[in-house]
Amino acid sequence: MVDKNVLPGDFLSTEEEFEPGSNTFAENGSIFSNSVGKAVKDSKQKTILVKKPKDISVADVGDIVYGEVMLVKDNSVQLSIFTEPSEGNRKVLSRTIASLPIRLVSKDYVKNMRDMFKIGDLVKAKIVSVKPYGIDVRTNEMELGVIRAFCSCCRQPLHLFGRQLKCLRCGKGEQRKVSQDYALK
Ligand SMILES: [Zn+2]
Known part of the structure; x- marks a missing residue:
């Protein structure tokens, strides 16, 4: 946990073990990060906090991320996302959950x-917002969408x-919101 890179909404500890420090929030006995940064335990003060050091790269609005579909709901998809190294600036982030709302899937109308x-x-x-409770992403561009899919x-x-x-x-045919970067052609 010490020096672990965290994102908003990442679980840090229980309130039994630690007090919530700066850039964290507590809910139902658990402490979560409220920010991107590094999780730091202060054993003397019995607190856990998140530092926002300037030298680590963080997921930001406009960043490209890759994710695996964990859940498909009527109005959104839940993705387990990770970033890739970009412009020589390695982004090391723990996996986190992002939400893709139906209105940001495609420029075309999405029925289902x-x-x-x-x-x-x-x-x-692409990331559209980073909030305490999670990250929202969109796929409404040609290059965005499914890059690898599996037969159902x-x-x-x-x-x-x-x-x-x-x-x-x-021989089964399937449909997706496919990215122009789709892997297998
Ligand atoms: Zn098949």
Whole structure:
């Protein structure tokens, strides 16, 4: 936990162990980070706090992130996201959960989220906001969206033919909000 990079909403400790210090908040007996930064334990004061050092890179609005679809709901998708090194400035962040609201999926009208994403898909997204309770992302650009998807029948990676995804093993055709960077063509 010491020197661990954290994002808003990351679990830090229980209130039994520590008092919530600066840049943290407590809820239902647990202490969470309220900020991007490094989690630091002060054993003397029995507090845990988050430092915002200037020398670490943080996830920011406009950053590209990659995420795995954990949950598909009617109005949003939950992604487990991680950043990639960018411009020689390695972004080391723990995995965190981001939310993709249906209105930010595509420039086109999206009728059903379940036609756009499925659990296990890898998604390229852009951060639109970083808030205490989590990160919101969007995929409403050509380069954003699913970059790797798996067959819902046999779990094989799907290949992209034009705008249609197809399973080479069982022949099933599938649909997604596909990124122009889709991996398998
Ligand atoms: Zn298949």
